[in-house]
Amino acid sequence: MEKSWMLWNFVERWLIALASWSWALCRISLLPLIVTFHLYGGIILLLLIFISIAGILYKFQDVLLYFPEQPSSSRLYVPMPTGIPHENIFIRTKDGIRLNLILIRYTGDNSPYSPTIIYFHGNAGNIGHRLPNALLMLVNLKVNLLLVDYRGYGKSEGEASEEGLYLDSEAVLDYVMTRPDLDKTKIFLFGRSLGGAVAIHLASENSHRISAIMVENTFLSIPHMASTLFSFFPMRYLPLWCYKNKFLSYRKISQCRMPSLFISGLSDQLIPPVMMKQLYELSPSRTKRLAIFPDGTHNDTWQCQGYFTALEQFIKEVVKSHSPEEMAKNFIKCNNYIMFPFLIIALYFDLCRMIKNVPFRSVLCLYCLKSDIKL
Structure with missing residues (x-):
């Protein structure tokens, strides 16, 4: 018992000595920290605030960019065409995500040779909300329409992301190539707003499989859009790695040498129309057209007079050049x-x-x- 008591007494003294030494070390270390904060506290505080804001923005960039639930019930209900033949299709991407597509076939004269337009929509809603636009394309352009819901949109699985949308677009193109009833030599890409960035990426990676590309009211890149929307904050000075979603269309357009149509609504209040003009100027295509509609807004340029005429002339020009x-x-x-x-x-x-x-x-x-x- 005496030996046990002596052992515990030794351990107790040793712990007290260690605690005293640690406290002394803390007091010595605390002094320079107090002096440093007194001299540079404002700078350190601003740096911490900046890092915190950057972290929050990076974490929630997807929330700021993708709106699959607007309008409400967009994830629950996807309108379908009525009165016309169509196919409600589900495919799998390379990473196993299940996507929902709607294929509307043109059934008029020479329908086996009709071009097929792969339709990439904007950052809100689902493919059902684009049916009025798609049906007018069907009637006026005499084409097949394949509408795509990205991952996280409509009845498609998963969550939206830049790399995810790229995988979705590749899966859709691969699916078109498996259809014996679709002309593989007349595949057109159409993208509006965010869909334009997806279309440009897909075209830049598959120039041998794409006949032409048509983009409407899209942007140069997400960093460019951030500088425009948050002009009060020096977003232009942020390095690219600060952006979770980049969509660098202004770089990728240089790989799109196929015929290209750029559709710009000058009354677009979301994406500056000058970006469409800049994309047009950056395009290396020998057959490129810029269709301008003074009254065209971001989502409703397709309702402007002459819209479908411009698309029809472009498609006919491309098809004729491939005859x-x-x-x-x-x-x-x-x-x-x-x-x-x-x-x-x-x-x-x-x-x-x-x-x-x-x-x-x-x-x-x-x-x-x-x-x-x-x-």
Whole structure:
């Protein structure tokens, strides 16, 4: 018992000594902290406030950008077309998210050869809210319409994010490629507002599969929009890593060399119309058009007079440029050139299967072969 008491007495003294030493160390450390805060407290406080605000903004950027529940019940009820044939489709993305699509087929003359428009909507509501616009496209443009609800919108699963929307767009394009009843050579992308950024990304990554792109009242990037909406705060000086969602369309448009139509409503109070003009100027496409509607607002430019005429003329121009006769006219101009004919014989025969009724001489010109080459 005596030995046990001595042991506990030793431990008690040791703990008291350790506590005294720790308290002394704390007092010594506290002094420079007090002096530092007295001298630089304002700067430190501002820095902490800035870091806190940046953290909150980064955390809630998705809330500020995506509005899948506006208007109310948008996640519960998706209107469907009435009186016309349509398909309510569900597909899976590469990361397993289930997406809801609506396919409206054009059933008029030459319907098997009708172009297909993949429709990417804005940051609120669901595909059902775009049906009035889509049905007018169907009637006026004589095209197939495939409307897409991003993840977290309508009946689609998951939560919206930039990378998620990109995966969604890839999954939709892959699905179109599996449909034997859709013309794979006439795939158009249409995107309004946020959908324009999604369309530009998809086109930049799939230029070989996209015939043309049409974007309406979209933006250069999220950082550009932040600088516009929060002009009282120096958002333009924030580095890109501060933004959870970037959507850098002004960079990606340089990879979109396919025919491009830029639709701008000059009465847009949300996205500055100058951004549409800048995207048009940044586009490297040889066939690019800028359609301007002075009375067009952010969501209702499609109701302006001449809107569908502009889209119709653009689509006809693109389809005509892809016709065998028009391609033959272009090929015939290059038949003075030759480039490794025996390395591309396989490509030549592939083209022969794709393009019928085109003169043998003209087909060779696609691959820069002289017309007198003997294969």
